[in-house]
Amino acid sequence: MMALKNLVITHTNPKSPVSEAYRMLRTNIQFSGIDKPLKRIVVTSADPHEGKTTTIANLAVAFAQSCSKTLLIDVDFRRPRIHEVFGLFNCAGMSNVLAHQKGYKECLRMVNVENLEILTSGPIPPNPSEMLSSKSMLAFLEEVRSEYDIILLDAPPVGMVTDAAILSTITDGTILVAHSGKVEIAAIQRAKESLEKVNANIIGVVLNKLSRKVSEKYYYQYNYCEEDNKKKERKHGQKTQEKRPAGV
Numbered sequence: 001m002m003a004l005k006n007l008v009i010t011h012t013n014p015k016s017p018v019s020e021a022y023r024m025l026r027t028n029i030q031f032s033g034i035d036k037p038l039k040r041i042v043v044t045s046a047d048p049h050e051g052k053t054t055t056i057a058n059l060a061v062a063f064a065q066s067c068s069k070t071l072l073i074d075v076d077f078r079r080p081r082i083h084e085v086f087g088l089f090n091c092a093g094m095s096n097v098l099a100h101q102k103g104y105k106e107c108l109r110m111v112n113v114e115n116l117e118i119l120t121s122g123p124i125p126p127n128p129s130e131m132l133s134s135k136s137m138l139a140f141l142e143e144v145r146s147e148y149d150i151i152l153l154d155a156p157p158v159g160m161v162t163d164a165a166i167l168s169t170i171t172d173g174t175i176l177v178a179h180s181g182k183v184e185i186a187a188i189q190r191a192k193e194s195l196e197k198v199n200a201n202i203i204g205v206v207l208n209k210l211s212r213k214v215s216e217k218y219y220y221q222y223n224y225c226e227e228d229n230k231k232k233e234r235k236h237g238q239k240t241q242e243k244r245p246a247g248v
Contacts, residue, residue: 007054007085010061011113019058025206026062032173032203039148040141040171041203044155044164046191050179051208053081056154064116068149073119075167077128078156080121086111093122098136104144117148128156133166141170158191168200176205 010019032038043056053076060072073094074082083090088109096102097119109118125131144151153171155164168174174195178188188205195202 008057008061010058010065014065019062022055022058022062023066025059026066029059029173029175029203036172038172038203039145040151040153040173042153042155042164042167042171042174043177044158044174044191045177045179046159046183046187047157047179048079048160050157050177050183052157052177053085053154055175055177055206055208056152057082057085060116060118060152061113063150063152064113067115069147070116071119071144071148071151072116073151073153074121075132075153075163076156077121077124077131077163078161080124082118082154083109083120086118088118088120090120090122093120095122095125095131097122097140098131098134099125100136104140129162129166132163138170158194159187165194165198165200168195169198172201173203174200175203177208178205180207180209182209 009016010022013019029038029041043052043059045052056072060070064070072082074080075094076082077095080090082088083093086109088111092102092107094104094107097104097107104119107119107122109120110116111118131137141151153167155167158164158176164174176188176191176195192202
């Protein structure tokens with residue numbers, strides 16, 4: 001069973017406005033790779049405590065709920081948290097795979113979400129950056145690419161260490177998570193510049209921890225407009241039937 005259930009709201013309350021926001025994020029990602037499918041995506045932030053792990057955990061569940069075979073990997077070897085979010089043991093994981101101590105399938109963890117598999121960080125290595133830039137990491141990503149529809153990697157903050165920038169050079173896209181009202185614009189700009197220096201494909205920024213009133217107002221307006229459009233379509237359909245000649 002999952003721990004910290006309130007963090008994985010897409011699983012515990014899939015009909016909530018917040019869950020809908022994660023599904024919209026999932027859809028935006030799917031449509032961002034029309035010419036070249038985005039299968040391996042890094043999620044990072046400018047600074048710690050901006051909610052990147054919560055974001056990627058919910059995004060992974062959202063993809064799994066759409067029947068996409070999903071692999072969620074914790075490559076934050078500085079401060080891993082995916083195992084805490086899902087209530088998993090972290091005795092073996094990604095660091096063991098990259099050190100050739102175990103095969104990745106031996107380290108996969110299952111949770112009570114269909115289509116979702118998780119690879120925790122494993123023991124924290126003494127050389128995270130070197131491990132992530134190794135040939136082993138590149139070979140691993142190539143190996144799992146054909147096994148899953150979407151692969152999500154939870155990376156350390158790009159403003160603190162080079163890990164996320166390294167990963168962005170061997171994956172298909174990078175997402176920045178920003179804490180609304182807390183993160184400094186200059187910090188986001190620096191993070192963006194760091195990623196651009198290595199030619200990262202930045203596919204978007206997630207504005208996290210938005211005021212509940214603002215998010216619920218947006219969700220209400222979205223649903224109101226959607227329902228209004230449906231009413232217009234039904235009304236238009238009725239008029240069309242009334243004008244249609246008998247026997248057609």
